[in-house]
Amino acid sequence: MNAVNHYDAIVIGGGPAGLTAGIYLSRARLRTLIVNEGTVGGQMVLTHEIANYPGVESISGYQLANMMKKQAKTFGCDIRANVIISGLELTGETKSLTLSDGSSYTSDSVILATGGRSRTLGVSGEDTFKGKGISYCATCDGDFFTNKEIVVLGGGNSALEEAVSLTKYAAKVSIVHQFDHFQAFEHAVEEARNNPKIDFILESSITAFYGNEKLESIDIKNLNTGGITRFKTDGVFIFIGYMPNTEFLKGKVELNQWGEIPVRPDMSTNIEGVYAAGDSITKRFRQVATAVGDGTVAALSASAYLHDLKTKKQFIPA
Numbered sequence: 576m577n578a579v580n581h582y583d584a585i586v587i588g589g590g591p592a593g594l595t596a597g598i599y600l601s602r603a604r605l606r607t608l609i610v611n612e613g614t615v616g617g618q619m620v621l622t623h624e625i626a627n628y629p630g631v632e633s634i635s636g637y638q639l640a641n642m643m644k645k646q647a648k649t650f651g652c653d654i655r656a657n658v659i660i661s662g663l664e665l666t667g668e669t670k671s672l673t674l675s676d677g678s679s680y681t682s683d684s685v686i687l688a689t690g691g692r693s694r695t696l697g698v699s700g701e702d703t704f705k706g707k708g709i710s711y712c713a714t715c716d717g718d719f720f721t722n723k724e725i726v727v728l729g730g731g732n733s734a735l736e737e738a739v740s741l742t743k744y745a746a747k748v749s750i751v752h753q754f755d756h757f758q759a760f761e762h763a764v765e766e767a768r769n770n771p772k773i774d775f776i777l778e779s780s781i782t783a784f785y786g787n788e789k790l791e792s793i794d795i796k797n798l799n800t801g802g803i804t805r806f807k808t809d810g811v812f813i814f815i816g817y818m819p820n821t822e823f824l825k826g827k828v829e830l831n832q833w834g835e836i837p838v839r840p841d842m843s844t845n846i847e848g849v850y851a852a853g854d855s856i857t858k859r860f861r862q863v864a865t866a867v868g869d870g871t872v873a874a875l876s877a878s879a880y881l882h883d884l885k886t887k888k889q890f891i892p893a
């Protein structure tokens with residue numbers, strides 16, 4: 576084992592969950608490496624404004640990400656950004672990681688914190704107006720649409736529950752859904768149907784987004800007739816599914832049918848010494864604050880595991 580490339584813990588993913596784990600582990604004087612596929616910060620760097628992180632009234636996601644990154648580095652955490660993992664072995668006492676540039680590392684524990692992404696619609700204008708009228712998170716952005724007229728796209732539980740929650744802010748919410756029935760629980764459908772601020776545009780989909788600085792209108796296609804209507808709106812919330820970034824973990828750690836990593840309350844996975852945190856685990860609420868909480872628990876659990884491992888090794892007779 577090469578001592579230079581051996582770490583107490585390797586954290587895969589440098590979003591708020593991974594960075595928090597890095598802060599706790601390095602502050603506990605554990606040799607820690609964070610590897611991240613893209614720019615460090617995860618989904619935070621896509622967020623124009625975060626207004627619900629406790630203690631920070633309003634901050635750009637980019638700034639919050641940089642503050643977390645700096646804090647981790649101050650405690651001695653190594654960070655490698657823009658890497659691609661080409662090999663990963665999680666079983667056994669020593670874990671190993673290989674990157675596409677040929678570098679390889681070993682560790683006694685691993686924290687998986689690769690987050691996820693909302694399913695996008697993939698139509699014209701969606702990329703342009705992301706964060707400028709198009710959102711994938713009602714908890715994050717609902718408040719920005721106070722007294723506005725907005726659209727929710729989707730027909731599952733998330734879409735209907737979030738549409739109802741958005742009526743706390745918006746003057747009107749139009750739910751656009753591709754079928755004439757919903758894939759949500761009956762109580763969620765009832766609640767949406769009984770809400771006077773909600774109306775429904777069924778058997779329809781959005782085919783384009785338009786605007787200047789911000790989103791101003793959308794094209795709604797009637798899927799029966801093929802007819803397209805230009806529809807003025809202040810915002811569109813898209814809830815058509817969520818995908819955890821765990822494709823590369825298939826066969827390496829237990830995943831559920833949606834690709835999420837099931838964890839115990841201490842964030843341990845089915846593999847000894849392997850923990851998971853943040854948006855990639857099985858959970859209901861995906862926020863910076865919940866990711867930070869998960870990262871904290873995963874790091875403290877990994878620290879306890881490493882302590883036990885080192886103590887056990889000291890007592891193995893020569």
Ligand SMILES: Cc1cc2nc3c(=O)[nH]c(=O)nc-3n(C[C@H](O)[C@H](O)[C@H](O)COP(=O)(O)OP(=O)(O)OC[C@H]3O[C@@H](n4cnc5c(N)ncnc54)[C@H](O)[C@@H]3O)c2cc1C
Pocket residue numbers: 587588589590591592593610611612613614615616617618619621622624625626627628660688689690691706711712714715716820823852853854855861862863864866
């Ligand atoms: C547009 C938008 C706005 C949001 N606004 C808010 C808000 O206002 N308030 C709030 O609390 N939450 C908000 N959220 C949600 C919040 O950003 C997430 O819940 C949070 O970032 C999840 O943290 P995470 O560390 O689990 O994952 P992520 O932030 O997704 O970070 C995971 C990291 O892992 C890396 N990664 C993925 N796969 C690999 C791999 N194979 N190898 C190495 N690295 C990998 C990714 O590049 C990424 O950097 C918003 C999300 C979006 C998309």
